[in-house]
Amino acid sequence: MGFNWKVAGCAGVLSLGVALSSSIASAAEIYIPNLSYRTGPFAATGIPLMNGQRDYVEMLNARDGGVGGAKLIFDECETGYNTNKGVECYEKTKSKAVVTQPWSTGITLQVLPRTNVDKIPILAPGYGFSPMADGEVFAWAFNPPISYWDGASMILNYISDGDLSSLNGKKVALLHLDHPFGKEPIPLIEKLAEENGFEFLPIPVGLKEMQNQSAQWLQIRRERPDFVIMWGWGAMNAGAITEAVKTRYPMDQFVGVWWSGYDGDLKLVGEKGKGYKSISWNVPGSYPVMDDIKTHVVDAGNSLLDSPEDMNSVFYQRGIVISMILVEGIKAAQEKFGTPEINAEQLRWGLENLNITDEVLADLGMAGMTVPFSTSCTNHTGHGGGWMLEWNGTEFVQVSDKLMPDRAVIEPLEKAKAAEYAESNAPWPDRSALPCE
Structure with missing residues (x-):
């Protein structure tokens, strides 16, 4: 019997289709929701921050295919800066999320006790409850690079x-x-x-x-x-x-x-x-990272900016810095645990072991854009300082x-207020289940 090229061709296409489907199904993704507020009385300042966060993530997806082999899924849940809506968004997104970004001190305080149970880290750059700096008490909360x-x-x-x-x-x-x-x-x-x-x-x-x-x-x-x-x-x-x-x-x-x-x-x-x-804790300016965002996101028509000039805003560029902090935590976790598709507990380790040096910022095209800082088991803020504008x-x-x-x-005030918080919210877990590494 002769070789049937038509059958073989169909089989090849089928085989290729199965392979592609398998590849698509197994593609690594990391879900990073943002409890945003593009509506309400705080929208004017919320919008540029959210745009900056989003565009940095979209730039990495377009330029690098994501981070460490995983595509970043940036998803917004609108809160209007309302605490009750923020809690609803937290509950809605937490099952798939590796992080929660509350974007309000009020929302942060409401979800703070829940994160111990849900084992999901809070990332609140430059906001939230200042005693969250005490990593011995608040194992799941982070507010780098400086606190209020x-x-x-x-x-x-x-x-x-x-x-x-x-x-x-x-x-x-x-x-x-x-x-x-x-x-x-x-x-x-x-x-x-x-x-x-x-x-x-x-x-x-x-x-x-x-x-x-x-x-x-x-x-x-x-x-x-x-x-x-x-x-x-x-x-x-x-x-x-x-x-x-x-x-x-x-x-x-x-x-x-x-x-x-x-x-x-x-x-x-x-x-x-x-x-x-x-x-x-950020200085607006023309940085190499801005060129990459313009090329891969803004010029590509994948930005929510009203005008390219809005890229010069202090808040838009601060949004970029905020997503950078999250991404560097993801990178640290990927390297530590040897997997592109990290989970929330692994990201907690990554955020606790950030080391944003001048050299790292230069490699990211962000030299001088923000302050260098590092976190640790006991220091969840970094306390990197800032500049007067x-x-x-x-x-x-x-x-x-x-x-x-x-x-x-x-x-001393941080430690006293952290201990006071833990006592008033007893039983509050200690770090025995999360030893410092």
Whole structure:
């Protein structure tokens, strides 16, 4: 009987099809959901951050086929910055996720106890509960590269020229969102005010007052603080900056946390906002990584940016840094456990063993874009420091050398508050099941 090329051809196609199906079915994927907020009163600042996070991941997928042989599945679950919706998103995404990114201190506090049970790490870069730095208590929570208490320390060090005793007899106001996020720096500032003899004046801004802060700025005019520190977010920042200009508060005495340093808010007042400052752990600029994102994502039509010019935003580039931190944790876990498709427990190890050096940043095309830092079993933040940015009338520019937090003051408070949290949420697991490596 002769050889049947038609049958052989069909068999070959079938064999190839089976092989392709098998290959597709076995392709490694890593699911990294993001509890985003592109809607609601915080959308203006949430959108550029989410866009930056997303575009870095999409660039890696397009340029490198993912990370370590695994495609990254970046999925957003919209919370509107609402805590209840955030918890719903956490529950909805946790079964497949290797990480949860809550994107709100309120949501972070709600899911914090659940992650011990679900064994899924929280990644909250530059936000969340400051005592999460204590890895001996919070084994599943990470907030690199600096915490809110680190930020408050750096701001106070900057305005006092490195000598907090020089603030003796002066008045420092904290204009803050009346929300867990906005209340974060209060314990540390209270402590430092008592130790250094300055008056601390907290001024809360309710969620319904964000766009109309006339009462708060009337109080500022009456109290005449020497400095106003802003712990604001979303619509609150634009409202505060507009009121400061209107009331002619000296902008060079007005300093914000890194979430109060959004270009779009300052563009509303332009030259009149000149001198306003914001502490930051990223510096906007033209970095090689930006060229790769433009080539593989923006120019390819796979970005959600309204305009390529938005790539220059402080927050868009901070989103890139945030996804970089997550990806470096994934890489560390892949190398440690010898698998491209890591799970949540393996990523926890990766996030606990980050080592973001100047050399690593240079290799990533991000030299100078963010601060070097490392994490460990006991240190889940890294405490890498930051820079002061200043609005020059058209953009934010770096105006300081790298600033560092006063860890000798902060660390005892972290440990005390971490122990207090564990006691009030007893039974709280110790690290015996997760020995340090």
